[in-house]
Amino acid sequence: MNDYTEIIFLIASFSLLILLAYLVNKVDYTVQVKGTNSWNSVSHVIQALYACMFLLVILIALLTPTKNMYTIALIFVSILGLSFLIPIVRKGLAKVIPINPHSHVHTFALLTSILIPTTLFQSLIVPTSLSEVQQENITLVSTLSSIWAQNILCAVFAVIGVGYLTRRNWQQTRERLGLSRLTFKQLLGALAVAVVFVILQWGLTIVFTQLGLSEDQEVLKVNEALMAPLFNSAIGIISIGLAAALGEELVFRGALQPYFGIILTSILFALTHSNYGLSIGTAVVLVLGLGMGYFRKRYSTTYTMVIHASYNILVGTLDYFFS
Incomplete structure (x- = not known):
């Protein structure tokens, strides 16, 4: 990945996350302040996108020829991400950490936090080697x-x-x-x-x-x-x-x-x-x-x-x- 490609990828991926964060906050605002559910469908679409992503990651992990402990970890954290879409799971988690299981923002935060271990374990299935780094400018x-x-x-x-x-x-x-x-x-x-x-x-x-x-x-x-x-x-x-x-x-x-x-x-x-x-x-x-x-x-x-x-x-x- 060259310098410009990396910067463009960073801007594109974070811009998408920032947009999604804005939208789920807008949903909570309309529910909590305005008392309407007019934006609820937006949150459901975002959750569906996360569900598709986690399912895709599980499928790729199962099909990848390289199998190691990180492959299992990747499948596990993706299943964990899917579980956060279930209200009863969030209610159980709310007994451990002070989240609101009905908040669209808190649900989005949980789903997005799973991106950290997901990205990590994906990179560790086939880790970057020193020779690859030395070839980069x-x-x-x-x-x-x-x-x-x-x-x-x-x-x-x-x-x-x-x-x-x-x-x-x-x-x-x-x-x-x-x-x-x-x-x-x-x-x-x-x-x-x-x-x-x-x-x-x-x-x-x-x-x-x-x-x-x-x-x-x-x-x-x-x-x-x-x-x-x-x-x-x-x-x-x-x-x-x-x-x-x-x-x-x-x-x-x-x-x-x-x-x-x-x-x-x-x-x-x-x-x-x-x-x-x-x-x-x-x-x-x-x-x-x-x-x-x-x-x-x-x-x-x-x-x-x-x-x-x-x-x-x-x-x-x-x-x-x-x-």
């Missing part, structure tokens, strides 16, 4: 364009997804996403937490290594090859921090956590960082996600945005000087 411009495009689109998706332009004005949207001004003391606290997280990551890596759970070298080399342009420049390191803080935090800690809870949100967060294989790095990201989930609940999403940006920049800087 990976430049700083293309990598920067990709990371910023993805995270800006994620931010827009989060904003529209919680009801901006339909059910909420901008102030209400900010409050829903947990965006608030930090005091100087909170800013210093977030920076200190980022330093602790860097030390924690280092300690966990040592512990896992001592337990014989070392990183998959193929996965490690693929990640290094893909991220090399970013980690070899100041603008790249800063972008890794700022872009992720914008997009990932607004989606996970801002939009999802209040209803999905810290644990489920952190699992989804960890899976998004496992594009090229599950490894001890996935476990480390899960622990860090749980930590940021705690600080989101105690303070705000703005607080975790500072933690996330500072952590990524610190890790990138240390990698640049000591690798």
Whole structure:
């Protein structure tokens, strides 16, 4: 996939998700505020599209010649996605996490969240090899364009997804996403937490290594090859921090956590960082996600945005000087 094709694919896929998020919020608005069901059919069409997609994924997984644990996992998560279309399943889930089983928005959020493991397991059935990555023309411009495009689109998706332009004005949207001004003391606290997280990551890596759970070298080399342009420049390191803080935090800690809870949100967060294989790095990201989930609940999403940006920049800087 060349640079332009990747950017076009990102814009097209996220634009579709943003449009669907707008539509399901419009449905809930007409039901909850206007008291009419005039938009219900729109939500049913969207749910039917998800059902078709999950059924197609199951069929492809069953027919694929490559069979491994990820094939089974792909079939399982697709069946899970289909189950979220059943009201009684959502009612049962509502006893565990604070969702409204009758909300079209919450149903859409559940269905869309399944896209994360679905995409992951699809890519791991036939994982990207180091030789394939080395054949690609990976430049700083293309990598920067990709990371910023993805995270800006994620931010827009989060904003529209919680009801901006339909059910909420901008102030209400900010409050829903947990965006608030930090005091100087909170800013210093977030920076200190980022330093602790860097030390924690280092300690966990040592512990896992001592337990014989070392990183998959193929996965490690693929990640290094893909991220090399970013980690070899100041603008790249800063972008890794700022872009992720914008997009990932607004989606996970801002939009999802209040209803999905810290644990489920952190699992989804960890899976998004496992594009090229599950490894001890996935476990480390899960622990860090749980930590940021705690600080989101105690303070705000703005607080975790500072933690996330500072952590990524610190890790990138240390990698640049000591690798």
